[in-house]
Amino acid sequence: MKESIYRLCCYVENKPGVLARIVGLISGRGYNIQTLNVGPTEDGTVSRMKIDVLGSERVVNQIILQLRNCVNVIEVTSRRR
Amino acid sequence: MKKSGQRTGAQALVEGLAKAGADVVFGYPGGNVLDIFDAVRESGMRFVLGRHEQGCVHMADGYARSLGRPGVVLVTSGPGLTNTITGLGCANMDGVPIVLVCGQVPLDQIGTDAFQEADTVGLTRAVSKHNFLVKSADEIPETMAQAFYIATHGKPGPVVIDVPRDCQRALTAAKHPERVCLRAYHPEVYATPREVGRLAKLLNEAKRPVIYAGGGVIAADAAGDVTALAHKAQIPVATTMMGIGSIDERDPLALGMSGMYGAPAANIALSEADVILALGVRFNDRTTGFSPGMSRRAKIVHVDCDASSINKNVTVHLGIVADVKDLLATVDSRIRPAEHSVWAARLAAERAADEARNPRPCAAVLPTDVIVATDVGEHQLWAVRNVPHVYPRHFLSSGGMGAMGFGIPAAIGAAIARPGHPVVALVGDGGAQMTGEELAVAVEHNLAVVFVVFVNRSLGLVRRMQDEEFGGRRFATDLVSPDFVRLARAYGMKGVRAKGVESLPSALARSLKSKSPTLVEVIL
Numbered sequence: 190m191k192e193s194i195y196r197l198c199c200y201v202e203n204k205p206g207v208l209a210r211i212v213g214l215i216s217g218r219g220y221n222i223q224t225l226n227v228g229p230t231e232d233g234t235v236s237r238m239k240i241d242v243l244g245s246e247r248v249v250n251q252i253i254l255q256l257r258n259c260v261n262v263i264e265v266t267s268r269r270r
Numbered sequence: 271m272k273k274s275g276q277r278t279g280a281q282a283l284v285e286g287l288a289k290a291g292a293d294v295v296f297g298y299p300g301g302n303v304l305d306i307f308d309a310v311r312e313s314g315m316r317f318v319l320g321r322h323e324q325g326c327v328h329m330a331d332g333y334a335r336s337l338g339r340p341g342v343v344l345v346t347s348g349p350g351l352t353n354t355i356t357g358l359g360c361a362n363m364d365g366v367p368i369v370l371v372c373g374q375v376p377l378d379q380i381g382t383d384a385f386q387e388a389d390t391v392g393l394t395r396a397v398s399k400h401n402f403l404v405k406s407a408d409e410i411p412e413t414m415a416q417a418f419y420i421a422t423h424g425k426p427g428p429v430v431i432d433v434p435r436d437c438q439r440a441l442t443a444a445k446h447p448e449r450v451c452l453r454a455y456h457p458e459v460y461a462t463p464r465e466v467g468r469l470a471k472l473l474n475e476a477k478r479p480v481i482y483a484g485g486g487v488i489a490a491d492a493a494g495d496v497t498a499l500a501h502k503a504q505i506p507v508a509t510t511m512m513g514i515g516s517i518d519e520r521d522p523l524a525l526g527m528s529g530m531y532g533a534p535a536a537n538i539a540l541s542e543a544d545v546i547l548a549l550g551v552r553f554n555d556r557t558t559g560f561s562p563g564m565s566r567r568a569k570i571v572h573v574d575c576d577a578s579s580i581n582k583n584v585t586v587h588l589g590i591v592a593d594v595k596d597l598l599a600t601v602d603s604r605i606r607p608a609e610h611s612v613w614a615a616r617l618a619a620e621r622a623a624d625e626a627r628n629p630r631p632c633a634a635v636l637p638t639d640v641i642v643a644t645d646v647g648e649h650q651l652w653a654v655r656n657v658p659h660v661y662p663r664h665f666l667s668s669g670g671m672g673a674m675g676f677g678i679p680a681a682i683g684a685a686i687a688r689p690g691h692p693v694v695a696l697v698g699d700g701g702a703q704m705t706g707e708e709l710a711v712a713v714e715h716n717l718a719v720v721f722v723v724f725v726n727r728s729l730g731l732v733r734r735m736q737d738e739e740f741g742g743r744r745f746a747t748d749l750v751s752p753d754f755v756r757l758a759r760a761y762g763m764k765g766v767r768a769k770g771v772e773s774l775p776s777a778l779a780r781s782l783k784s785k786s787p788t789l790v791e792v793i794l
């Protein structure tokens with residue numbers, strides 16, 4: 190299946206361990222994170238993560254749905270780069 | 271000085287357990303968790319001491335699966351926690367609600383390689399639904415409430431709470447929340463009216479429909495709803511291993527479990543159906559061996575509370591993210607009574623022929639309300655086909671993980687959860703040597719469990735794979751096993767020997783009558 194780079198934009202609760210959980214979910218399936226950028230939002234209790242991953246649409250959709258299942262993940266969007 | 275309303279973090283934690291309705295704790299003590307143990311002692315809550323932390327988690331798992339309420343585990347830091355990983359992974363894969371509390375070194379020692387320190391949050395991340403590291407006693411009441419909420423809402427699963435020793439000891443006046451509100455976790459999911467309409471239309475127009483029921487049906491306590499739908503529209507029901515109990519097997523519409531080791535009628539139904547209503551299944555081909563050929567022409571409707579499981583292993587015609595029970599209640603008024611007499615008769619004939627070919631003498635001696643826990647291996651496949659399947663939550667098996675060692679402790683957990691029900695464990699001589707130490711728990715609590723150990727002096731299922739896939743080059747699958755009858759007696763329980771499966775029914779019948787822990791060794 191055709192692979193492309195997708196940028197996932199995750200809004201997450203700003204708590205310890207959340208980054209590790211999200212990175213683990215992606216890397217645990219054997220996908221490489223190409224870029225990772227984490228920063229605060231205006232709401233100090235929420236962080237934004239921008240994650241670039243290479244994968245097929247099907248796999249990336251699966252990752253997004255699993256990210257949404259995470260207890261600390263507020264919202265995930267994605268677009269193909 | 272203690273101010274009013276104050277108690278230790280450990281006491282607040284045990285209050286949280288009681289508030290969540292927990293009545294039993296399975297666990298194993300150690301230095302970093304003793305404050306919580308002391309609070310459990312003080313509370314008078316029932317405590318069951320396992321003999322290995324893996325056993326404790328499988329017991330809590332058997333308790334939760336058979337009762338439909340979360341199991342509670344309490345272990346110490348470091349090795350206590352690492353010993354729970356298999357149990358957690360097993361519960362996580364099968365969506366079993368467990369709350370596991372674990373001691374931790376004091377906060378200021380975390381990260382220093384302190385004695386019996388382990389990175390609990392890191393270690394359990396991949397085998398739990400969620401985990402918490404408590405940072406102060408004040409957080410404990412809320413964390414407990416959240417843990418039980420997460421464990422039991424959405425797709426259930428294990429939740430781990432890591433509690434440093436100083437937080438157990440510190441005083442807190444924090445109150446238990448009345449309601450849990452999680453900012454980012456909203457597992458309530460509902461079908462849209464359009465989806466309900468499409469589902470009703472598909473079912474109403476189907477010529478050869480089949481319901482394919484999985485563990486999600488059991489978890490949602492929706493077996494009655496599945497059976498009602500099946501009756502109303504005369505739809506036969508096949509199950510996965512995890513879905514066993516979704517319909518009473520004596521029902522004319524019940525086809526049995528599908529898969530390579532399953533019932534032919536169930537496999538035929540799935541391969542020839544025009545509409546498959548898949549409820550709470552994962553389309554996981556390993557669960558039962560290998561998946562049957564799903565009809566390519568069939569329109570598959572997949573209902574699951576977990577959006578990520580839809581279109582994961584099989585691409586479906588219609589995916590509905592909803593609670594199975596809710597959805598069946600919603601769609602009910604739109605379903606027209608129907609007959610599929612030719613289709614149903616064909617499947618019923620297949621079923622009858624299969625039953626005639628495979629008599630089940632063991633099922634005949636087991637009461638219909640027996641709870642059966644299996645281990646993993648050849649005997650597990652035998653168990654599926656040879657015990658009665660009447661009620662949901664009465665067949666307990668490690669489906670997703672296939673964890674050997676599950677059977678004995680899970681049976682003990684079920685016996686504690688549902689006193690008065692006959693409980694039977696069916697295990698191989700391999701698995702019996704993984705968690706056999708828990709037999710002591712059955713003796714200590716005088717649980718009327720019958721432990722059946724199938725002794726083939728081999729890791730049977732793996733040997734079979736070597737025969738089939740490795741040209742018969744058997745290696746590392748011969749097993750030297752103890753005399754299980756003497757082992758049972760050494761533990762202080764009855765031990766009896768049955769020569770061959772032929773003599774199992776009479777041995778089972780006798781052992782069930784004795785109402786005390788018994789081990790039946792079946793020499794194959």
Ligand SMILES: Cc1ncc(C[n+]2csc(CCOP(=O)(O)OP(=O)(O)O)c2C)c(N)n1
Nearest residue numbers: 647648649672674698699700701729730731
């Ligand atoms: C913890 C664990 N280790 C290894 C396996 C792989 N495995 C699957 S079945 C099996 C053999 C089980 O042997 P036994 O318990 O004697 O049961 P039998 O197949 O002989 O009925 C093994 C080793 C497993 N499922 N779980």
